[in-house]
Amino acid sequence: MDPRTSAQDVIRCDLCETAVVQMHCDTCFVNLCKACVGEHISTGETKDHKVVKFQDRKSTPIYPRCPSHAKERCEMYCKQCDIPVCISCLAAKQHLRHELSKVLQIVDDKKDIIRKERNELNETIYPTYQDIASDVQNRMSQLEKEYGDLSTAITIHGEDWHREIDRLVKKLKAEIDEMKNTQIQTLQKHLEEINKKMSDIKKEIDSMEIAIETNDLSKLFRVTSNVHTYRNLPHKIIPLLPKFVPGKIHQEELNKLFGALSPSSLSSDKHGYSMTTTQKSPETGSSPPVKQLLDEPQTVTTIDTSNQYGLYNVACLSDEKIWTSGGDNTMKLFSINQGSLLKSIITKSGNEPCDIAVTKRGDLVYTDYRYRTVNIVKKEKIEEVIRLQNWIPKGVCSTSSGDLLVIMYNNDNKQTKVVRYSGSTEKQTIQFDDKDKPLYSLDSYKKYITENKNLDICVSNWGAKAVVVVNQAGKLRFRYTGHTPAPKNKPFDPQGITTDSQSHILTADDNNHCVHIIDQDGQFLCYIHCGLSFPWGLCTDTNDNLFVTQERNKQVKKIKYLQ
Template identity: 50%
Template sequence: MDPHYSAQNILLCDLCQTAALQSHCKLCRVNLCIVCVGKHLSDASTRHNIVPYIKHRTSSPNYPICPNHTQKLCRLYCEKCDIPVCSTCISSDKHHGHKLRIALLKQSSKTKDLENNLQEIEERIYPTYEEIASDLDSEIVNLDKHYEKLTTAVTKQGEDWHREINIIVKNQQFEIDEMKIKHLAALNKQEKEIKQIISELKQSIVDLKKILNSNDISLTSAYKSRNAEFRSIPSKVNISLPSFSPHQINTEQLHQMFGSLSALSITTEEHGCKMKTPEAVSCPPVKPLLDEPELFTTIARYSRLHSLTCLSDEEIWTCGLRNIMELYNLQGKLLKSIQTKSGSIPRDMAVTRSGDLVYTDPDARTVNIVKNKKIQEVISLRRWTPHYVCCTSSGDLLVTMVSNDYKQLKVVLYSGSTAKKTIQFDSEGNPLFSSCYFINENRNLDICVADNSARAVVVVNQAGKLRFRYTGHPSTTKGPFDPFGITTDSQSQILTADYKNCCIHIVDKDGQFLRYIDNCDLLDPWSLCVDSKDNLFVAYKY
């Protein structure tokens, strides 16, 4: 029988378990006798609310049966072992010196946590998810409308193109008909002239035969020969037949001229900023630029760096006018060096999401990756030379390259060794780039290229459509914009090294000028990169 109750249904105190209970703590959910009320109130670590006990105020506690002593109920709780225990367990050495609490008090503490959890779910979490579900329902409802508009726009563009092509075809057919009429008229005219001469020749033959058969001297004397006239054959009309020379269809350029769809970008974002709380919670503010940039560290190295790229917040790859790529820590200690496979000087480097090093080798016309200390050719070219490279957020490679005759430039997106997309012309079929130096993918998936010959930063979207060209800012008193190195930060801001003007331009994702960095003893800045904390690394080419 449970000693907490007797046959006469006398309820005992939860603390001493001997005296009859007379009071109840509403907050701790514990029943108390007169003596134990004072002891209970002496615990100032928590609030109490003592009221007279009313039978059936609370349901009888359901104590767990001890797994080690099946005849015992676990009325206490071992804080260290975090388990309920019975009186027999307490007397054993296993819980010697452990802090014990009354199970009901522990239950009360946990009940408060449960109540808080319930309150949070009901008042904050559940309404937030309901709002998200409502937003998703709205998006799904509007999905068909949006894609129907896209389909209509593409169909209309196709109809416009067909109409223009039909006009071109009809105009050329009309020209063909006109040329045919002129051609036929010229031939008919010459044919008529020849037939007239043939008719005259037949008549001359008849006349000559008649004279010869008549032996009439007067006819013979009157005859005038026309042979000299007939020997002079009329000029032949030479007509060169027209021909049609169809232009070769450049499918890629045709697609670009037709129009492009922006890429479907599926990303995730934290909903924490939308969680309903008693007080409004705002999203973290955009990290501001420092009023004055601070020089954090200088890593001494040989001169004329070509490229640098962050492996981590503590390690950075560099390469210059040697056939070796070197990994340094921020203290300037050389950690690793790798020689190029061909023995030629690398042009540019990048680090993949898995931490592998990628580099371009213009002399060998290859893009290579270093895995497990082994160098593998990822891309091998014949008619083009790779120059600069960056890794995209999706794990692909963007490579700038120039044709062997130096007349064409383009950016190619590779998945492994497969070319997925080529970016070369704008919507009017004009070249996008005059030169391709450093390249970087922004956080908004825009592609940023330093076009030094055009003295501009060329920014296209993921589909290759031109978004804007940044050509410097008129507020500077320096010389013409001289862009080389380019990188982007966590705020999608674009940073560009202005080589001859010894400064760094910072613009936002839409090309709006924000500021210069022209202190920190910048001398011929060439290559740039940022780490995950938006610390900027600058390579000097001097």
């Protein structure tokens, strides 16, 4: 039997095509038997062959070729120039005094970003487009039914008018059909556009999957992402049906009295859709596993930040790293396990940041009250995202959809509001309740903000001594004003605020040296003490560990409070 043509699953050598493959050249992507290894190495165009066992294929990183030195491969990465560089580039002093890293160190960060964006496409954006497509299809079906009902009503009314009104009935039906067809065609076109984007997203996901799995670093660095274009969801098209207004029978005014259709129209609502979150847990497949509160929360570790001034804010970059800020102009990145300082960033204005947050992409965001700006730190460079006029920003958070929520007050301390931004574009303003009364206290005191898992917007309002919670549309859900008796029997003094996977809302109370935990509907659950002293800033990591800054002793405590 000819092994090259027989039906089998055994992989054969690419050179002799007969022997079973045993080795693999990671440089040339060629499968080899042991006998052909020497021939491959001697006859190949490159001398840089990396031959490994077949089961270890793709284990050798293929460094990018240097565009300036064709025979060199780049094993270093220049952070200032944001490019891989080779030994010859370094010898030529092209990157003198530039900060350098090994390419393999940069690769892990690059893959993490691609994984996050692939997950966002898989778990949020693509499912949202599926829901939108289903919604449009349902509207088209409903249109068919409602236009059919409208046509039937006209037919019944027309039977009373006998032969004289047959022409008018046909005319009005033709108008209905034309209106219906116009709206159906519009929605069909809208559906095709949505399906096209869904197809593009799937291609993007496939491309990212390939990039993550490849060991060809040149291909990896060529990967570009269009995720930001898909975060801007399409407008929601809502067909408005015409109305049929019947009239009394009158021969001379037949056309006028029989009735007429009101014009049909289509409206577009850019906020009509919201992101669908489909991140699955191993236990439920659709929602996070239920975790119970511990009877006795436990301090896992304490990090001494050695801040010269008070310590206020904390934000999780990952389960291993946290950003902090306090009463000076420096934001610091710490390793949680080692407690060591990894990086320091000085604000652009030289002032202390009012608040800090971390975006879904892992970028640091901070608010600057003196410059009236919201800023983002990318690759240690500060970029101004939002500049306000007559308003001063306080708290900031990054939402599940990638928007920024900023709470701010105006110059005369007579107005306070929450504004949602997509990039630098204002999308939503939340300021008053249903009775046109201010939702938040009209003062310049610190206010912190976060988004809950159910998309509620939660504000820690020190001036009002309350946590104010509104839904995604900005409608007031409840105000939490503390629980009696408080641990120190002192008034509720809310500072930092955060949420967890169970939709619990946690807020620091520096007056009573504790953290309050309430559920998503504002019901008090318990206090966290753990020897806290003047707790201020809060954040939680992906495992629901709580991080608490202590203003006066400049420490961050990591606390386990869920099972």
